[in-house]
Amino acid sequence: MGQTITEKIFASHLRDKPTAENAVLDLDVVMCHEITTPIAITDLMERGMDRVFDKNRIKAVIDHVTPSKDSKTATQAKILRDWARRHGIKDFFDIGANGVCHALFPEKGFIRPGYTVIMGDSHTCTHGAFGAFAAGIGTTDLEVGILKGVCTFRLPQTMKIEIVGRLTDNVSAKDVILYIIKELTVNGATDKVMEFVGPVVDKMSMESRMTLCNMAIEAGATCGVCLPDRVTAEYLWPFIRDEYSSLDEAVADFAGWHSDPDAAFAETRTFDVSSLVPQVTYGFKPDEVKDVTEMAGTEVDQIYMGSCTNGRIEDLRAAAALLRGKKLAAGVRGILSPATPAVFSQANDEGLLKIFMEAGFCVTNPTCGACLGMSNGVLAPGEVCASTTNRNFNGRMGKGGMVHLMSPVSAVAAGINGFITDPRTIKG
Amino acid sequence: MKTFGGSALMLDRNDINTDEIIPAKYLTENSKPALKPFILEDLKLDGFNPATDINNKGVIVTRNNFGCGSSREHAVWVFEVNEINVVIAESFARIFRQNMFNCGMPAIELKKEEINDIFTLSGPVEIAVDPEKNTLTAKGDRELTFSFDLNPFDRDLVLAGGWLAYADKKY
């Protein structure tokens, strides 16, 4: 019997198998941010266990609230900063070098095909785009990961998600994943890995694949995963050029991780996206999704562009192409938060920031900020935001606020008109 | 052997997420007790009032996909510091369920009909859980007994007092 990519990763990292259903895996990377890690650090210190299993396999960033907004967040940042210094963690990203974790760490080449990755953050599933098993975990798992370099999972089953057809203009990975979540529902993939395959995925950039995998958790999945291929190898090439004699060799090596043709899948679902139109959420759950045409006319107060879902250069380019020469509607606030310093600087070089600023957007430093309602654009009760983020939970961006999730081009279209708008109707 | 149970808090809704259990703005607290007053602050549930409904509860009974969303273990700790030590649901989101066992607290799944039965009890409901026999009783105007499946590894975590204690000994 063949194996899925996830089964191959589990088999190659298996430390222990306490029961037939449970596995304890060795970890390649443990990632940390300043919201969920400080309490783990403090607890380890109190227990007299302030150690790290391998300082080179731990990556840390201050990204959720940066620059710190008050003394509590400053203290969280300080605990992480002091800890990184104390243990000699060199891959620690502080102000000036920091960005949203799930955008920053891939950019640094930290994630490779076949890796096992954990982070105290549910959107860790993003990194599955590289053919890794990457899962969000809680603080106790994080503590054990930091201390022992292991984590426990039930053996996950895989749901194969085949994406076929051809995406049309102004329909992107975000629309695809919103549509899939709508079809699967918020727990349709619980305890499963969503393996994204098919011609549409093959053609997607790494950025788009990250958007796809980023929202796997919104269907309850443990992880999203894409099969690592030439696109993956090209993205990683600056980091792996010393390990392979050619790109072809890397591509061939990566293919070893692919699911075997006779691998067993718990379920296979096929989605034809040829007639897919832009998708928008309407409620407080990420599976409450409608065609943008059904939502058109819903007034918005704020546009939020950024996050680990859609704050990458590809997203900014697509949004800026639609926005060029136009302005935000009167009374609409626009906030752009490029996800990392590299994205910020690239967007600057390409003149994209200028397009946003001339349209009336405020450009913030890279941070999670308003995505989780902590800073940089929290909504007032009753306000509505067109957002490129991944969660529309009640109160997510501020108590009493309403968040409509959508793609970057749809968010910009809403900004131009002041209400939810089909981006395909905006004239260039 | 630690016992689990207490008065039941009935949350009659699917898909209650961790942002509702403890909003992100409180994740700046660096101690578990500080989370106490903010339990279920953003829960969208008709008739529910966190100020009066939480008092002296030990068990949560709820529906499908409980604890979905963010990975924050604060969602378990805010129960812990409010002396809620068991959650019984039709199903859980993976990370929340793991966080419960990692903290040495049982997350128990019952069938839809069984959860329905508990919701039909009237009067205050008292629940007692026996994690060694895999049974629980729910007592309101009548008494119901259920058996449940607990993965042996999850039970070991509960008995060890959580994953850190277990892993520290073993790995």
Ligand code: SF4
């Ligand atoms: S951008 Fe939003 S979803 Fe992504 S890691 Fe930050 S807070 Fe979480």
